[in-house]
Amino acid sequence: MNRREFLAGAAGTSAVALTSTTATAQEDGEGSDPRQGSGTEDDPYVVNMYTESSEYYFDPVGLHIEPGDTVQWVNASGDHSATSYTTDNPSASVRRVPEGAASFNSGTLTEDGATYTHTFETEGTYDYYCIPHKTLGMVARLVVGEPGGPATEGSIPDSVGSGVVPDSETIVEEQALSYPFIPNTGAGSLPGLAVGALALFGLGNAYMLSEYDVLSGRYKNSDDTQTGLE
Structure with a gap:
């Protein structure tokens, strides 16, 4: 796995989490008389x-x-x-x-x-x-x-x-x-925001780790950023 593939995988995982959070927030606002x-x-x-x-x-x-x-x-x-x-x-x-x-x-x-x-x-x-x-x-x-x-x-x-x-x-x-009631902050419910924040945190960590791997030479032979390829 090269660095670009690694980052793509991490980004995909985070995107799924963020999409799931958005979908949940949208579903919360739908429905008939509760x-x-x-x-x-x-x-x-x-x-x-x-x-x-x-x-x-x-x-x-x-x-x-x-x-x-x-x-x-x-x-x-x-x-x-x-x-x-x-x-x-x-x-x-x-x-x-x-x-x-x-x-x-x-x-x-x-x-x-x-x-x-x-x-x-x-x-x-x-x-x-x-x-x-x-x-x-x-x-x-x-x-x-x-x-x-x-x-x-x-x-x-x-x-x-x-x-x-x-x-x-x-x-x-x-x-x-329903009980328990968790207020909506305007950007989403608190549980939803927590999931979104966790996804962004994971993506940030993935990038930092990949930078470390580049400097350490782990991807020296396979990372296209080391060969000048775009």
Whole structure:
């Protein structure tokens, strides 16, 4: 293998990685309505509540609905609640739902498959949590119509288990966001950028190693750059 062949192979591998990253980013923006349900009382939007190993989470972690829509929380595994950040609820010291909006609290559901439903009438942004796992990052956000209210000011008072709580505008745009939510930087998702950076790093290393090989004489007999050929 000569130096030109070596570099061509390395470039091809990096190009495949970069192309794969781009394709994944494009696919992320395609598809139909990601929400489960239609928001009616008979077919409410669904948010699942999970315990998986050391992770406790709502999925989707961000959901957009319209005034009058109904949401149903399903206890998929573990013991969980769906509880609004309102001072009349346990463990909530601040209000992070719109003024005039009704608070909600399912209480802790202990049976797999148990459900709780709530119909949202007041427009704005709602932050909520799980009573048993609030301090472990089980928090989420719901936007009814247009964003607004205390939840749009400052950050949610509890950290999320993984990722971050989506901002209201992103929730409205995407309709539903799965857990964990990793923000898009504008140039691609963070995992996608990491893959792209790794590909470029590999290509750079390949070039540096090939330069070293030329100087060491490894390609002395086969490298066309040593014979003056183009």
